[in-house]
Amino acid sequence: MSNKLLHIFLILTLFIFVSCESNFREVQKMGFSEFSPSGEADSINLKYTDSGRIKAVLISPKMLEFGLVEFPFTEFPKGIDLTLFDANGKKTFVKANYAISYKGTDLIDLQGKVNIYNETGEKLETEQLYFDQKNEWFFTQKKFKFSSPKGLSYGEGIDFSKDFKKVNSQKISGEVNESE
Structure with missing residues (x-):
């Protein structure tokens, strides 16, 4: 049995x-x-315009579109090279090893050796940086290095406008020459 x-x-x-x-x-x-991409592109060069004026140029070797998932996003697994233009034509340059743009939030998550700099010599380096496209505002809670003609500073946590005119930083140290 x-x-x-x-x-x-x-x-x-x-x-x-x-x-x-x-x-x-x-x-x-x-x-x-x-999670298979609904669209894929190689060697992209996108120009964003508003009222006939170029606002941004995005260059990337690879773009993956995930538009059919519950929270759609676009991924740039091989990095981006982004140029932003202000109303006067002044440029801000952004480079990152990886980026992901979330459709519903207008946020871009930039990762891996993120560098943002402008024509006046101001530059921020960090490992992760978010860009709020709607408000044209950058922010991170990660460690950063900021250099400008006035000096060099380090910190952890910063947010700023795309032209570096408004900057709020936390836990900052460094040396800045105020006479310039």
Whole structure:
């Protein structure tokens, strides 16, 4: 009798294992298709305009569009080179090793050797920086290095306008020459 119970137990165990394996493969397929890009582009050079005026130029070797997921986003896995223009045509340059833009929030998450600089010699370096496109505002809670013709400073946590005219920093140290 115990041999018969053992045999039934083994058959039930095998049946459960086989049906779990099948379900697992189906779940894997669903997860894979959900996060497959709905669009892909190589060597992009996008120009954003408003009322006939160029506001930004985005260059990237690779762009992946995930527009069919619950929270759509665009990913730049090989980095970006972004040039922002103000109303007077002055430029701000942004470079990052990786970027992801979230559609519903107008936020761009820049990561890995992020450098932002302008034509007047101001430069910020950090490992992660967010850009609020709507308000044209950058921010991070990561460590940063800020250099300008007036001096050099280090800190952890900063937010600023795209032209560096308004800057709020936290935990800052460095040397700035105020006479210039």
